[in-house]
Amino acid sequence: MLDKKTATAMQGTAPIIAATGVGYTLDVASRPLQILKDVSLRVQPAEVVAIIGPSGSGKTSLLMLLAGLEQPTAGEIVVAGQRLNDLGQDELALFRRRNVGIVFQSFHLIPSLSALDNVALALEIASPRLGLAQSRAAAADALKAVGLGDRLTHRPSALSGGEQQRVGLARAMIAEPKLLLADEPTGNLDQASGAVVIDLMFDLARTRRTAVVLVTHDATLAARADRVFSMTRGELTETTGTHA
Ligand SMILES: Nc1ncnc2c1ncn2[C@@H]1O[C@H](COP(=O)(O)OP(=O)(O)O)[C@@H](O)[C@H]1O
Ligand SMILES: [Mg+2]
Structure with missing residues (x-):
């Protein structure tokens, strides 16, 4: 038996992502199309990992698998201690709400809702027990944290691209996910907004x-x-330090 202190310390270093030997093959026009090949990836808490690679190489597919939005056809994906292979659709949806925030390239905000309500809605979905007032108060705090405290009542159409992406980030973070997946989140932004x-x-x-x-x-x-x-043709290689 581990003593409590050692067990806690080990828990502290448990990876958020442990993906091993992941393959993803789809049947396209009744032929197998191999999208990911033997992908392994471990990511620790507080770690920021970047994935680069040409269009069509499988980057988005990998994020979909890590989010539990698709199932791998080979290998194992463990996120926040949960083996995603074992979960059904409903369990995966619940798992995502509790553990994963997703930021897309295009912002996917609800056009008819204010910035505040876009973020508050995400929290209400993640934590249905919170009342509307509490969700809105937390959403206001999250928007202040991304520098949008003076844009709470703006609808997406009245915000710049960079501001919309920051709303998207506040929305992804509001339920304090252990894992944030971001798919080209600066792709539609100028360099300065992207850097922010x-x-x-x-x-x-x-x-x-x-x-x-x-x-x-x-x-x-x-x-x-x-x-x-x-990522190159479905294969993931660590290249830390080899890029300018
Ligand atoms: N549902 C699907 N059906 C058929 N082909 C797909 C599907 N999803 C992805 N692909 C193919 O898998 C490859 C990788 O796609 P993707 O993961 O979107 O790459 P990236 O994000 O790196 O541009 C592409 O060739 C794409 O056409
Ligand atoms: Mg992509």
Whole structure:
């Protein structure tokens, strides 16, 4: 038996992602199309990992698998101690609400809702027991944290791209996920707005120990991550330190 202190220390270093030998093959026009081959990835709490690679190489597919939105056809994916292979659709949905935040390239905000309600809604879905007032108060805090305290009542159409992406980030973080998955989150932003969004992700990783997996085509951004991986035709290779 481990004593309590050792057990706690070990828990502290348990990876958020432990993906081993992951394959993803789809039947396309009744032929197997291999999208991911033998992908392994471990990510620790508070770690920021960047994935670069050409279009069509499998980056988004990997994020979908890590989010439990698709199931691998080979290998094992453990996120926050849960073996995703073992979970059914409903359990996966619940798992995502509790553990995973997702930021997309295009912001996917609800156009008819204010910034505040876009974020509050995500929290209500994650924590249905919170009342509306509490969800809104937490959403206001989250928006202040991303520098949008004076944009709470704005609808997405009245916000710049960078501001919309920051709302997307606040929404992804509001339920304090252990894992944040970001798919080219700066792809639609100018360099300055992109840098702000990335700075916020690093802040969140450092202050809340959120593990971040960031897909980007921007090598300069990738170089800021703790570790960098390259995806080529479905194969993931660590290239930390080999990029400019
Ligand atoms: N549902 C699907 N059906 C058929 N092909 C798919 C599907 N999802 C992804 N692909 C193919 O898998 C490859 C990898 O796609 P994707 O993961 O989106 O790459 P990336 O994000 O690196 O651009 C592409 O060739 C894409 O066309
Ligand atoms: Mg993609």
